[in-house]
Amino acid sequence: MNNTVNSGVADAHEALKRPSALEGLRVVDMSGLAGQYCGKQFSDLGAEVILVEPLNGSSVRREGPFLDNHVDPEYSLPFTYFNAGKKSVCLDLDRPEGQRAFIELVKRADLLIESEKPGVMAKRGLDYASLAAVAPDLVMTSITPFGQDGPYSNYESEDIVALALGGMLYLGGYPDSPPIAAHGNLAYLAAAQFASVASMIALLGQTGEPGRQGGSHIDVSIQECVVMGMENAIQFYDLERVVRKRESGQLKMAGTGVFDCADGQIYLMAGGIASARFWESTVQWMIDDGVSEAAQLLEDAWKDHDYLVTDEAKHRFSELFVPFAKKHTKVWLYQTGQERRIPVCPISMPKDIIENRQLAYREFFGSIKHLPSGQDIVAPGAPYRFSETPWRAPSPAPLMGQHTEEILAGIGYGKAERSALQQAGVSN
Template sequence: MASGVPGHRVPRALDGVRVLDMSGPSGQYCGKMFADLGAEVILVEPVGGSSVRRDGPFIDNQPHPERSIPFAYFNSGKRSISIDLDLAEGQEIFRKLVSETDVLIESEKPGVMARRGLDYVSLTAISPRLVMASITPFGQDGPYSQYESEDIVALALGGMLYLGGYPETSPIAAHGNQAYLAAAQFAAVAAMMGVWAAEAEGLETQGRHIDVSIQECVVMGMENAIQFYDLEGTVRRREAGQQRWAGAGVFDCADGQVYLMAGGIVPNQFRVANVRWLMEEGVSEAEQMLAKKWDNPDYQASDEAKQIFAELFAPFARARTKEYLYSEGQSRRIPICPINTPRDLMENRQLAYRNYFVSVAHSHTGKPLTVPGAPYVLGSTPWGISRPSPRLGEHTSEILSVLGYDIAAQAALLKSGVTN
């Protein structure tokens, strides 16, 4: 990333930080966040490659370990070495890597790393300041610690799945491994705090073992569901955009849907402004919603109020575009927003202005991929994707050379479970 001054490189926020990422689906985004801020991230893959390489969609709809689009996104900026950590040779290489590492991200089942002699206690004997983030479904201990799990299981046991979907259907999960992403973000924040503490405390500091439970991360994301039960004795249920109060819910419009929050516990001026908007647009019957009883959230929660509002607002919204409803509503300080589709996001003026989406070449095909950028801007130490995602074991020889293995030693390792 050039600065405009010949021979000068713009500093990155995490320059000098070294990370080993062997985490797979649940932690790969954690490693990506470090890489995108300038850390040197080495992806340690099993000999057969990360399981994410088998996740679609694929470039040109051709399933192949080097054509996975999810892998390309989540592992950009990293280098790859492929080793068998169940072999003594692979464990030796791993220990040498750890000796020069600040952060290790792993997601093995509790006990697996200990059986390999690569647990936190063993590794801090090599690198005392090591920050090790272990991301597992239920944490390192407890009655569930050895249970198998996937993203949807964590969503279910964390309570989030109960709120997803429609009242008349079974629960529906949001797309995109949201439990894994939550865990990866919590792990990244905690690991960065560990790195910061290690730098602040100096050479005598002890490292940190960060125990991340994906289930607990999901529970944290429940936000006010616990408070509703604690304060009101109310169990939150699947609403799927239905009006919880008159004026709060999802409504169809001419080219999609909008979400309106102008009723219930929100400030009453939102409701009044919304009613006056309808009146000005010719919905004369809307005046009835200025009656005193409409000030009461309990009445707004009644079936009568919700039916009256829907009969007036729904036809109004269906005759207008979401852009019009959003712009006009915002000008009146009414909480209303479009429910954007992926295409809407790609065409969104605000995201385009801030250059949110970026292009990165695919390492196998060379084709450019448009991917999400960072949700923040750092002026002096900018975010950026430094390299495409690696091919399986692409940097094995390079990394082994740095570790001191000569050509003959590398050849012997390649026969015993190290690939390039």
């Protein structure tokens, strides 16, 4: 036992000596809620990520919920999570002095992530063409609701608007209610993930021989990212002329849908794909558990897909399956169903996720130090493992302008120049 523990400690110390996957890469992140997860993914892999904030701080600092319900820019939990591991510099980019400092910063960067409205960066002289003139190898990723051009490009938008105009909001919710958006700014997160993948591909494209191949401008449309996540809704219409609709709260067909159990709910898919095999296994499961009446579900009528989608079939199946499910916990139903190779899974609440033994075994959840309060906040870690360049827990999210002095000094600003910028209200 001691040898195992000592070996584990030694491995952990050895991992700390290895370079991170993106060590040496410098990223400037001046994005808002739509892009800071993109910057976080680079930071998590070891890149130096510098968050450029306005003088009053990133807009994400005003996003709730807030730690201990303390409504303060330094207590925003979304900001704490999305910006762990980054450095903060506050600059007024609408002032020439701030723009000059920003250009000096970008000259030393590999990637710039921004989410300003189309045309804003050009008005500042900080558009891709202007920056590429002084930083020809720069990759600049712009994340906007509808892209840099087109009739919608300057429309006002937020996450729910992108969900709606991308088509996904229509599928969320219940048949007898207006559309409902899932919590968590899913459109923004989708765009940030597409942006990080595209940015990494562009950066990798610069490592070919001979030498680097120059920079590029990546134009990410949040709306288009949502359309990419429409599952098979478009194919349903294209192939069958069927418009998918909201189905939450009702069974798609007998044997497929959400069912109550002893301590929550499960999702079962006994009908549908390979329905004959799954259906028979599910019926036999109920019979073995003492539901002898379930034998009637093996009659020929239940092999007809057209019958399975009828209200009569849904009602008859539920009358037998629901009492069976309500006798058991979702963990029992999941594990026993898996043993029988039946597609069934528990519907997890947040508490279930935190206590999940698989996630606990892999030490998925860790903690982030919250500097203003000194508290440790439970947060997700990395959903991947690299054998040669291990992931490391990030440093705390920065205080507003915490690294301004350090960053400005690093790009050549002397003490007097830094003081002048601060006194002029260009930095803080």
